[in-house]
Amino acid sequence: xxxxxxxxxxxxxxxxxxxxxxxxxxxxxxxxxxxxxxxxxxxxxxxxxxxxxxxxxxxxxxxxxxxxxxxxxxxxxxxxxxxxxxxxxxxxxxxxxxxxxxxxxxxxxxxxxxxxxxxxxxxxxxxxxxxxxxxxxxxxxxxxxxxxxxxxxxxxxxxxxxxxxxxxxxxxxxxxxxxxxxxxxxxxxxxxxxxxxxxxxxxxxxxxxxxxxxxxxxxxxxxxxxxxxxxxxxxxxxxxxxxxx
Amino acid sequence: xxxxxxxxxxxxxxxxxxxxxxxxxxxxxxxxxxxxxxxxxxxxxxxxxxxxxxxxxxxxxxxxxxxxxxxxxxxxxxxxxxxxxxxxxxxxxxxxxxxxxxxxxxxxxxxxxxxxxxxxxxxxxxxxxxxxxxxxxxxxxxxxxxxxxxxxxxxxxxxxxxxxxxxxxxxxxxxxxxxxxxxxxxxxxxxxxxxxxxxxxxxxxxxxxxxxxxxxxxxxxxxxxxxxxxxxxxxxxxxxxxxxxxxxxxxxxxxxxxxxxxxxxxxxxxxxxx
Ligand SMILES: Nc1ncnc2c1ncn2[C@@H]1O[C@H](COP(=O)(O)OP(=O)(O)O)[C@@H](O)[C@H]1O
Ligand SMILES: [Mg+2]
Numbered sequence: 394x395x396x397x398x399x400x401x402x403x404x405x406x407x408x409x410x411x412x413x414x415x416x417x418x419x420x421x422x423x424x425x426x427x428x429x430x431x432x433x434x435x436x437x438x439x440x441x442x443x444x445x446x447x448x449x450x451x452x453x454x455x456x457x458x459x460x461x462x463x464x465x466x467x468x469x470x471x472x473x474x475x476x477x478x479x480x481x482x483x484x485x486x487x488x489x490x491x492x493x494x495x496x497x498x499x500x501x502x503x504x505x506x507x508x509x510x511x512x513x514x515x516x517x518x519x520x521x522x523x524x525x526x527x528x529x530x531x532x533x534x535x536x537x538x539x540x541x542x543x544x545x546x547x548x549x550x551x552x553x554x555x556x557x558x559x560x561x562x563x564x565x566x567x568x569x570x571x572x573x574x575x576x577x578x579x580x581x582x583x584x585x586x587x588x589x590x591x592x593x594x595x596x597x598x599x600x601x602x603x604x605x606x607x608x609x610x611x612x613x614x615x616x617x618x619x620x621x622x623x624x625x626x627x628x629x630x631x632x633x634x635x636x637x638x
Numbered sequence: 639x640x641x642x643x644x645x646x647x648x649x650x651x652x653x654x655x656x657x658x659x660x661x662x663x664x665x666x667x668x669x670x671x672x673x674x675x676x677x678x679x680x681x682x683x684x685x686x687x688x689x690x691x692x693x694x695x696x697x698x699x700x701x702x703x704x705x706x707x708x709x710x711x712x713x714x715x716x717x718x719x720x721x722x723x724x725x726x727x728x729x730x731x732x733x734x735x736x737x738x739x740x741x742x743x744x745x746x747x748x749x750x751x752x753x754x755x756x757x758x759x760x761x762x763x764x765x766x767x768x769x770x771x772x773x774x775x776x777x778x779x780x781x782x783x784x785x786x787x788x789x790x791x792x793x794x795x796x797x798x799x800x801x802x803x804x805x806x807x808x809x810x811x812x813x814x815x816x817x818x819x820x821x822x823x824x825x826x827x828x829x830x831x832x833x834x835x836x837x838x839x840x841x842x843x844x845x846x847x848x849x850x851x852x853x854x855x856x857x858x859x860x861x862x863x864x865x866x867x868x869x870x871x872x873x874x875x876x877x878x879x880x881x882x883x884x885x886x887x888x889x890x891x892x893x894x895x896x897x898x899x900x901x902x903x904x905x906x907x908x909x910x911x912x
Contacts, residue, residue, distance in 0.1 A: 448810060449810075450809065450810060468809055468810045468811070469812065470812065476807070478803070480804060480807050482804060482807075482822075482825070483902050484825045484826075484828070484900065485902075493811060493821075494811040496821075523901065
């Protein structure tokens with residue numbers, strides 16, 4: 394089977410006036426199917442940098458990323474990014490923002506797709522609202538809808554829920570699992586929240602810093618929806634926590 | 639669940655109150671000055687030959703309006719303004735986007751532009767007349783020159799200050815350069831560009847009247863000059879007030895257009911999210 398995503402020996406060094414930072418060193422992993430991968434690690438370990446390299450927004454210093462065996466040279470139609478902040482266009486309404494990536498595609502088809510997606514993220518009543526009228530959680534949901542509407546094969550998310558309140562966050566996490574199960578996407582979710590990583594990912598990559606490496610990979614043995622109160626869950630969470638810090 | 643809009647009518651009525659209060663406050667000064675002026679004129683403190691009373695000026699106003707003379711000159715001035723302004727917009731905005739987007743280009747053109755910016759439009763009138771004759775072209779050229787810099791410089795500024803995070807979103811959705819300009823740069827810079835448009839318009843209105851004062855046989859500036867040649871102070875004041883009022887009206891219309899075109903503008907006041 395063709396691999397969906399291949400990250401081969403990625404390294405990244407930043408040069409600045411006050412020296413060099415080796416943000417990533419020999420990062421490798423492969424995903425062959427529509428997998429949900431969580432990446433956890435302490436702040437500054439290079440999670441964002443890794444995601445940006447996969448997205449094609451940043452060039453790696455060493456190694457390469459392959460999407461369905463084609464090397465990544467820049468951003469592409471096969472990937473979409475949900476940034477840590479919503480990054481909505483203030484002059485566009487919710488539905489225009491959500492449709493930002495698909496403006497030129499087939500009108501009717503695109504429109505019905507967009508309807509579905511806005512419904513999924515619970516924003517069908519806010520289509521005409523502008524970003525300044527939205528709460529942080531709603532804005533982030535628009536950003537997620539925008540990425541989904543683009544129909545990427547690989548969805549890259551950088552701590553998408555970190556700015557949300559606990560209640561909204563847990564609802565969004567459930568919605569994300571739903572969305573992912575309904576489509577055949579690969580999802581890479583970067584987070585510093587270990588519960589979140591374990592709640593959502595089929596695989597958890599644990600990173601450590603200076604230089605940023607993958608320290609350990611955990612195959613998560615639970616089915617969805619996961620029971621965060623089960624003993625096995627708590628045990629695994631404790632283990633990962635001990636590995637991260 | 640939907641956005642709470644049921645207090646909209648309440649908001650509108652309170653904003654109308656706000657606006658009318660502002661207008662009333664803004665009128666306090668002019669009314670006081672006009673009253674003092676009128677009294678001074680009636681008491682014979684000032685010679686009406688030099689400073690006619692507001693009431694006699696308003697009579698002249700009505701006469702000139704009734705005969706159609708005023709509108710005729712006003713229309714000619716506005717027409718020149720229109721041509722000059724539109725040409726300036728068509729040149730300054732594309733150039734501003736280009737210069738704002740290309741740092742090296744900025745380095746090449748900035749010193750020259752700063753130099754040109756120091757020269758008041760009026761100073762170009764003699765040479766424009768020499769090149770373009772005394773007809774419309776030389777006046778329109780002055781207006782283009784006057785409007786160009788505010789529009790151009792604000793466009794550059796607007797494009798430079800586009801949020802790099804939004805540019806990155808555009809990049810991640812694979813926008814072409816053209817799409818990036820149309821869908822990210824221009825709308826981002828729209829507010830700043832509009833400031834430039836307003837400045838440019840008031841600049842060229844002033845430059846136009848200046849040009850008409852120096853060299854024209856029609857338009858509000860020439861109306862004032864004719865009145866001066868016949869020592870008709872009341873007509874001079876009619877011309878001056880018309881210039882001011884027309885300028886206010888133009889700015890008002892532009893601002894209305896701005897809030898129509900940019901309904902999201904409110905967010906900048908409440909500091910919403912990006
Ligand atoms: N553009 C950059 N220039 C210089 N250093 C950077 C840049 N981006 C990230 N870094 C450095 O790389 C390291 C990893 O950063 P980042 O990927 O943002 O970590 P994380 O997302 O895990 O918090 C940090 O030490 C950070 O300071
Ligand atoms: Mg980060």
